[in-house]
Amino acid sequence: xxxxxxxxxxxxxxxxxxxxxxxxxxxxxxxxxxPVSSIYYHTHRFLQQHHYLSPEPPNDFAYWLTSxxxxxxxxxxxxxxxxxxxxDLEHLRSRLEAVLSGYLAKGxxxxxxxxxxxxxxxxxxxxxxxxxxxxxxxxxxxxxLRRVSINSxxxxxxxxxxxxxxxxxxxxxxxxxxxKEKLAAELSRLDPYTxxxxxxxxxxxxxxxxxx
Amino acid sequence: xxxxxxxxPIVGQSTIDELYILAGNLKGKMIQNINSxxxxxxxxxxxxxxxxxxxxxxxxxxxxxxxxNERFFExxxxxxxxxxxxxxxxxDDDFEFFxxxxxxxxxxxxxxxxxxxxxxxxxxxxxxxxxxxxxxxxWRCHIDFTHPDPQVIQFLEAYINQYDSAVFSxxxxxxxxxxxxxxxxxxxxPLSDKNKDLPxxxxxxxxxxxxxxxxxxxxxxxxxxDYLKDPVGVIEVYxxxxxxxxxxxxxxxxxxxxxPEGMQVLEEVKAAxxxxxxxxxxxxxxxxxIEINALQRASTVVLQKSLREGFGLxxxxxxxxxxxxxxxxxxxxxxQIAHKYSGILTYSKEGTAHFLKQLLNEPKYAARLGANGRxxxxxxxLITRHIRDYLLLFISLFHEGDIIYLN
Numbered sequence: 219x220x221x222x223x224x225x226x227x228x229x230x231x232x233x234x235x236x237x238x239x240x241x242x243x244x245x246x247x248x249x250x251x252x253p254v255s256s257i258y259y260h261t262h263r264f265l266q267q268h269h270y271l272s273p274e275p276p277n278d279f280a281y282w283l284t285s286x287x288x289x290x291x292x293x294x295x296x297x298x299x300x301x302x303x304x305x306d307l308e309h310l311r312s313r314l315e316a317v318l319s320g321y322l323a324k325g326x327x328x329x330x331x332x333x334x335x336x337x338x339x340x341x342x343x344x345x346x347x348x349x350x351x352x353x354x355x356x357x358x359x360x361x362x363l364r365r366v367s368i369n370s371x372x373x374x375x376x377x378x379x380x381x382x383x384x385x386x387x388x389x390x391x392x393x394x395x396x397x398k399e400k401l402a403a404e405l406s407r408l409d410p411y412t413x414x415x416x417x418x419x420x421x422x423x424x425x426x427x428x429x430x
Numbered sequence: 431x432x433x434x435x436x437x438x439p440i441v442g443q444s445t446i447d448e449l450y451i452l453a454g455n456l457k458g459k460m461i462q463n464i465n466s467x468x469x470x471x472x473x474x475x476x477x478x479x480x481x482x483x484x485x486x487x488x489x490x491x492x493x494x495x496x497x498x499n500e501r502f503f504e505x506x507x508x509x510x511x512x513x514x515x516x517x518x519x520x521x522d523d524d525f526e527f528f529x530x531x532x533x534x535x536x537x538x539x540x541x542x543x544x545x546x547x548x549x550x551x552x553x554x555x556x557x558x559x560x561x562x563x564x565x566x567x568x569w570r571c572h573i574d575f576t577h578p579d580p581q582v583i584q585f586l587e588a589y590i591n592q593y594d595s596a597v598f599s600x601x602x603x604x605x606x607x608x609x610x611x612x613x614x615x616x617x618x619x620p621l622s623d624k625n626k627d628l629p630x631x632x633x634x635x636x637x638x639x640x641x642x643x644x645x646x647x648x649x650x651x652x653x654x655x656d657y658l659k660d661p662v663g664v665i666e667v668y669x670x671x672x673x674x675x676x677x678x679x680x681x682x683x684x685x686x687x688x689x690p691e692g693m694q695v696l697e698e699v700k701a702a703x704x705x706x707x708x709x710x711x712x713x714x715x716x717x718x719x720i721e722i723n724a725l726q727r728a729s730t731v732v733l734q735k736s737l738r739e740g741f742g743l744x745x746x747x748x749x750x751x752x753x754x755x756x757x758x759x760x761x762x763x764x765x766q767i768a769h770k771y772s773g774i775l776t777y778s779k780e781g782t783a784h785f786l787k788q789l790l791n792e793p794k795y796a797a798r799l800g801a802n803g804r805x806x807x808x809x810x811x812l813i814t815r816h817i818r819d820y821l822l823l824f825i826s827l828f829h830e831g832d833i834i835y836l837n
Contacts, residue, residue: 227448227451229448229452229818229822230822231612231819231822231823231826232612232613232614233610233611233612233613234598234601234604234611234612234613235604235611236604236605236606236607236611238601253832255832281768285769285775334576334602334759334760335759335764336602338601338602338604340601340613341832342832343822343826343831343832343833343834344832344833344834345452345822345825345826345834345836346833346834346835346836347448347451347452347455347836348451348836348837349447349448349451365444366444367442367444367445367447367448368444369444369448370444
């Protein structure tokens, strides 16, 4: 008998680091030196703060390069770093560094942010708490999934797989444990970064209803 | 004061459930807020709504107010202005007197919470008792700290650095400090008079009172008559747009009648309007929250063309009413608007006029911005998020590390 699935939820307290960048060189320097929780926050913030939007705005670095500095090409390059590929945030940091270094090496014009529009590096403290929802089987899982907050879905899909260096997402692992290989495979194929959290909830409900 | 349950239809049951879970982790901890005024001003307004709600969640929250005489408040007023960038004219005697009043209050306070949550500079010196009392101490800065006077900030930093944590409202206000700093933005209360839903007939009657024509677009800016809100610039924008789109402009706000600058700005605004019947200048008395609410709800587009801004919560108010907003990218406004996703950020009169024409001519696009804006405010700038952040802050004081697991 597999362990029941206990739904957890999480919330972030944003920490200010007192560090800012005025141009792409300083942005790169910041990306190199900030705590890894800052890389996490700046590449994932939009997922929660703008989770109703699809397509979502890009990560904070890309948004700043494009919308504040007007460096469209750089912004696009940073926006297209495929966050889902990176289960280790240090690898994601290295990729962002490589993209920015590549552009810097080409030389050319570097925009400066006007005063008041600098990039401010922040990080976060994540507080994780259990919810009252526990599922022993697929039917209970579906029932709970309909009721939990999007923060809980976020925790089990994004937080678990990336920040906590978990292998896959929690839902995939649990259904694997139940022997639902087909469902687990379908769940692991989801690209949660290109869908709203409510859209993700609906998609998971559909998959579980179909395969469990 | 609203019951917590009244927020459920607005933010969802699961959001409220999670606040109860977080609050449950503060059982047995007394949270003591301390500021310098019980009425008037933004801090008192926030605390008067926040404390009853925290208590409904089961948090043992309290609010104490320090005492000071006229000289003390003259000094703190100067400090306040200096933190906003004005030149300080404070003497060593002033700083000494400021500390004396703080020490007297520290001695007279009848209780100290497990968390002592000190708001703004006035009571900052209470921290001198930390060594003797222990407890967790947090300093909450509600003001714009972007260009503080060096003398005042140097004096204050010696005290700020003794706290366990500091809290600022926007990233630009953070500084290099020796203690952790949290970002906690202000919020609006969706159930307050300024933001609650209004019956259509009430909105109609208010518009009728101000002779506004509901069959033509209404462009509104709600703000004090203050140079920093650039009301004359808004009229210039209106004139650029009016050539192509038949619209009305509403400039509505209050201001103290004994504020000579406010009156001067009002006169300049009237002169700029040049008796255009489609420019409505409304000098509203205090407690016009329902009228402001109705004007925002009836607007086709809301502007906030400020030259400088603290956080700019009027933007959140308009977005909450699903209005498309065009606002200057200053102060806390870029936190509230993601450009072209949940509103428009501009840098000039010409840019504002360009986007205003676009939104008036493309109502579907404008509606999408408004709808996204409302969701952004729902998720990030309502009082329930503010409560969540405070709960997380208090919890974080009793735990180490970036990831905190609670049972």
